[in-house]
Each structure stands twice: as structure tokens, then as C-alpha cells.
Amino acid sequence: MIQTINIRSFMLLLLCGIVLFSCKKEKAVPLQALELNKNNIEILEGYTSTVEITSGNGNYAVSETSLVEVEITGNIITFTATENYGEERLFIMDGTGRKAAVDIKVIPAVLSADDPRFYWDNMIALEQANAWSTTILENKVAITNIAEKKQLVLSWNGEFAVGVKPRATLRIIDEDDKQNISLTKLEILSIDRSKNLCTIVFYKEKQKGELVFVLP
Structure with a gap:
């Protein structure tokens, strides 16, 4: 009788282990490559432009920059050009350390008011x-x-x-x-x-x- 109970207990524990392992396996989310809808933008001084993260793993950040102000809202990154202009390469990173590059060019807002x-x-x-x-x-x-x-x-x-x-x-x-x-x-x-x-x-x-x- 005791042997029968032990066998049943062992089978029950084994079954619970299989269920827990299956749940953990189902919850595991595969990591995604970090991808953007564009990798280069040109911004007029004082204007903004956006980049959308089309694939990634959350917790996004942008490398330091001297040309633009950065605002991150969900998967959308808004770049606002400051008074400086020039070119630089920025890196967008997610929480897993994956990176994607964005080349930014800021140009004067008014090259000539008469230029169509x-x-x-x-x-x-x-x-x-x-x-x-x-x-x-x-x-x-x-x-x-x-x-x-x-x-x-x-x-x-x-x-x-x-x-x-x-x-x-x-x-x-x-x-x-x-x-x-x-x-x-x-x-x-x-x-x-x-x-x-x-x-x-x-x-x-x-x-x-x-x-x-x-x-x-």
C-alpha cells in the first residue's frame, strides 16, 4: 500500500514538473533583431523628424548627441533639431544591448526664403x-x-x-x-x-x- 502511494506521489510530482516546464517554455519570448523604418534622416533646424522601431525588445535608448533633442514614446523616436547643424551617426539600443544606427543631417532652416x-x-x-x-x-x-x-x-x-x-x-x-x-x-x-x-x-x-x- 505504501509503495503504491509513493509511486502515485512520484507520478504526480513528475506531472507537475512537466506542466511547469511547459508553461515556462510557452512564456519564453524569442529575442528580436532591432530594426528601424529608416536609417537616415535630414532635418531642418528647429524642425522634427521621427523614426519608428519596427522590431526590437523594449527599453529603448539613444546614444548621446549634440545636434538633436530626443524623445522616446513607445516605438516612436522623435528627433528635434537644435540651433546646431551638421551630420552625425546615432545608435538606438534596446534592453538586450542590440543596436541600430541612424545617420542624421541637420541643415539651416532657411537657406534662402525664395527657394521653392x-x-x-x-x-x-x-x-x-x-x-x-x-x-x-x-x-x-x-x-x-x-x-x-x-x-x-x-x-x-x-x-x-x-x-x-x-x-x-x-x-x-x-x-x-x-x-x-x-x-x-x-x-x-x-x-x-x-x-x-x-x-x-x-x-x-x-x-x-x-x-x-x-x-x-
Whole structure:
């Protein structure tokens, strides 16, 4: 009788051990490589740009920098350019010690106020020689590059006139993807007929963009 109880006790302990081992095995999460949605960014002085961590293991940090201010929110890292400009390589790290590099270039915010340009995450110089064309409608401005199969469209409610515009969006269209970004603010700063230029600034939270283009 005692032998039978001992055998049953042993089998019960063995079964409990197997269950505990299986639970621990199920809870073990494999480590992931640290990957970013982009590995180089260009930021205008005083503006921001974001990098998304698409794969990683949490507890993120960024190496020391003299060019930008850094804010980490979940898997999104926001870089804000300070008054300094230049280039540097930063490293994003997770809690396991894995690293991914980001090359950052900060350029002066106003190279020339009269230079037609589009800026969001990277600068596009809107010159006749580089194949970008501009289309202006009552509540919409589109810049298009047929060769690159890319189009950027700013739209808003209301007329094409100086002032803050409600319900603005930025649509980014390329050969592989379409993005519709709801903007927190869009303002037409100036429509300067003497210089034949229009200037628009727009925001998504802390991220700022601008468009300067030649009027028809």
C-alpha cells in the first residue's frame, strides 16, 4: 500500500514538473533583431523628424548627441533639431544591448526664403530642372514627379487664401504605397505676388513641414 502511494506521489510530482516546464517554455519570448523604418534622416533646424522601431525588445535608448533633442514614446523616436547643424551617426539600443544606427543631417532652416521647396522628412528642392511640377487648386496643392512616380498633396477645407485652414491632410503617394496623414495644423503664411511665391507650413503634433512654391 505504501509503495503504491509513493509511486502515485512520484507520478504526480513528475506531472507537475512537466506542466511547469511547459508553461515556462510557452512564456519564453524569442529575442528580436532591432530594426528601424529608416536609417537616415535630414532635418531642418528647429524642425522634427521621427523614426519608428519596427522590431526590437523594449527599453529603448539613444546614444548621446549634440545636434538633436530626443524623445522616446513607445516605438516612436522623435528627433528635434537644435540651433546646431551638421551630420552625425546615432545608435538606438534596446534592453538586450542590440543596436541600430541612424545617420542624421541637420541643415539651416532657411537657406534662402525664395527657394521653392517641400519639406517633411527630407528636403525636396522644387526647381524646374529636377522634374517636380506643382498643381494648385482652390483647396489643394500637389507636387508631382512623374519619373519617380511620386506625388505629395496638401489639402484643406476652405479657399486658397492666407490663414489657418481646418481639417488639413497630407497625402503621400508613390509606386508602392499611399499614406493619408491627418495634420494638426496647416497655415498659408503668405501669398506674395511681388516675389510670385506662396509659403505654407503644416504640422502633425510636433513634426513640422513646409512648402514654398512658385505661383502660376
